[in-house]
Amino acid sequence: MPELPEVQTVLDGVQSVLNGRVLAGLESYYPGTVILDPELSDDAFPSRLDKATRRGKYMLFQLDSGVTMIVHLRMTGKLVYDSQAMETHKHERARILLEGGEAIRFIDPRTFGKITLLKSENLEYYMPKLGPEPLSEEFDANYLHLILAGRSAPIKNLLLDQRLIAGLGNIYVCELLFRAKVRPQRPGKSISRKESRLMVKHAKAVLQEAIKVGGTSISDFRRIDDKTGEFQNFLQVYQQKECPKGHALENIRLGGRSSFYCPVCQR
DNA sequence: CAATGATCCTGTCCGC
DNA sequence: TGCGGACAGGATCATT
Structure with missing residues (x-):
């Protein structure tokens, strides 16, 4: 589904949802969708969003607990906000929990998408080497x-x-x-x-x-x-x-x- | 290193 | 209606 403009669109939407809210946790419903850094600290949550950025088709959510969440939608991944998320959707592979029963569902029929939770200082290790951003001056x-x-x-x-x-x-x-x-x-x-x-x-x-x-x-x-x-x-x-x-x-x-x-x- | 093809999965659509 | 095959916006790994 998503190339740079779609990822940017999703990122902007998630950012406005997360703005000011407390992230309470990350749940996984499908093996391999959520990847956890072995050096991840136990106090990743609760935390708040510090900064949301995009690199290529990767979304990077930097949390104030010193943890970064990388989301890649691959072919069929979607992020869906629910003010009261109850039963899991058929293709729901993971869920970002917010305070008060709110959530962002990660829906992905083909299961190629990934959410990686890592110690922010290990970001370089978890991100592949990517070329310049096509909208940057470097790309000329x-x-x-x-x-x-x-x-x-x-x-x-x-x-x-x-x-x-x-x-x-x-x-x-x-x-x-x-x-x-x-x-x-x-x-x-x-x-x-x-x-x-x-x-x-x-x-x-x-x-x-x-x-x-x-x-x-x-x-x-x-x-x-x-x-x-x-x-x-x-x-x-x-x-x-x-x-x-x-x-x-x-x-x-x-x-x-x-x-x-x-x-x-x-x- | 460069180029190509297979692979990870599920859903949908098309032709028979 | 049912079945088989092709195809789908991505990235990675193996092979040549």
């Missing part, structure tokens, strides 16, 4: 051109590699490649400096537009308040039949993922 034409040099893999696969750029996923890569008029199967090293500049520009634009409207709600993505995002209404190629100019789109598989592109507009 120079950087992109540099990491593409000498690479024979398709540009789409490289843009999805979180070690190179952190936060892009299948939907937004399809969209930015269309806007930059670059075919997804082009080898990284074949991308010109000019095309690198266009891809950077359009990556930032498409992400910012999506954040502005609360992300893309394909299938069942929801904000924590259960509202849908709106960016699915602005997709130009992902899961579409034709491009805005009316050309029939191709859908090929790259790295095991469906890749929509326009054979006329993209070169």
